[in-house]
């Protein structure tokens with residue numbers, strides 16, 4: 001007892017000692033001013049501090065130009081954004097606005113807003129109409145590159161010019177209570193894109209945007225999406241996969257207890273025909289999803305080929321294995337409630353469908369459930385009846 005008590009006291013004293021050594025920085029600047037240089041200088045100082053540190057951006061509106069906050073830092077670091085930082089309308093060909101890079105033990109919180117001021121840029125943007133090589137690249141609002149053991153909590157991204165949040169090369173990162181807002185018609189404004197990352201969780205967040213709510217790129221492993229509400233936007237998407245030569249496998253994706261409202265797609269997996277690589281996407285599970293007026297609620301599309309940028313005669317070489325859709329219910333905005341269109345060359349393997357209840361009330365109804373190159377294992381309710389409809393052509397074919 002005495003020994004245990006002694007150790008506990010020592011432990012508490014140590015903790016107090018550590019926190020006494022923590023260093024808290026505050027950005028003190030007049031409202032409306034440009035804080036770019038001050039924030040960069042303060043971040044670098046905090047980053048070099050030998051023990052835990054924090055940087056506070058207080059309430060108020062500030063201008064922020066392109067900024068790269070680069071680790072590695074000497075100890076864990078927290079950035080608390082209480083105010084609003086505004087990008088300007090200008091586009092300088094940069095591919096990001098705010099970047100956090102190579103930081104281990106990172107926190108970003110505070111309830112503040114990253115306002116990308118995308119409005120003018122969207123109107124000038126033509127990426128969604130042209131080949132990728134021809135369009136002008138607009139900056140992603142917030143990039144997290146190679147950030148590990150991180151918690152991003154309670155921040156808002158407003159009107160990004162391109163993607164709102166891009167996560168690349170992360171390990172053990174939680175994004176929680178994130179709010180994303182952009183108009184339905186804003187192009188390429190994916191909410192959160194995750195690629196080449198392990199152990200990312202997106203929890204309890206609300207995403208209203210013009211493109212994918214959450215998009216999951218190659219090399220993503222052990223991703224959890226839980227209690228996320230999407231809409232408007234293009235829904236939750238794995239892929240597109242197979243566009244590039246050096247892609248990595250996707251494995252262990254769970255999307256649970258989430259809601260999609262008025263989105264263009266619900267939950268989907270898309271891979272390119274005539275893919276440039278032969279990767280496998282496996283262990284992908286969608287469970288307990290509520291749909292309200294969702295166009296294409298459940299979709300596997302292995303002939304994803306927008307703007308005819310590919311050869312559709314060559315079946316996709318991306319293998320889809322161990323996929324499930326369970327307990328998915330609500331209303332579809334069109335007749336095609338479920339489409340599982342797998343590759344002719346590599347039919348989908350071990351697909352499970354259970355407790356699907358999707359209604360469509362349009363004049364051309366009722367809802368359909370199409371399958372090609374897949375024989376799913378069925379469990380529980382199936383409304384519409386699984387694989388009951390012949391495959392019709394995809395739009396644009």
Ligand SMILES: *[C@@H]1O[C@H](CO)[C@@H](O)[C@H](O)[C@H]1NC(C)=O
Nearest residue numbers: 105148149150151172173174
């Ligand atoms: C994950 O990151 C959090 C910080 O957000 C940290 O507390 C935790 O120990 C990390 N977990 C692992 C398994 O590294």
Ligand SMILES: *[C@@H]1O[C@H](CO)[C@@H](O)[C@H](O)[C@H]1NC(C)=O
Nearest residue numbers: 226254255256257258287288
């Ligand atoms: C979904 O939420 C319910 C409570 O509403 C909970 O019991 C369940 O464990 C959650 N499911 C998953 C897969 O997290």
Ligand SMILES: *[C@@H]1O[C@H](CO)[C@@H](O)[C@H](O)[C@H]1NC(C)=O
Nearest residue numbers: 261262263264293294295333
């Ligand atoms: C259904 O969703 C579409 C967008 O996909 C939207 O235009 C339409 O207004 C929605 N309908 C209702 C009744 O909310």
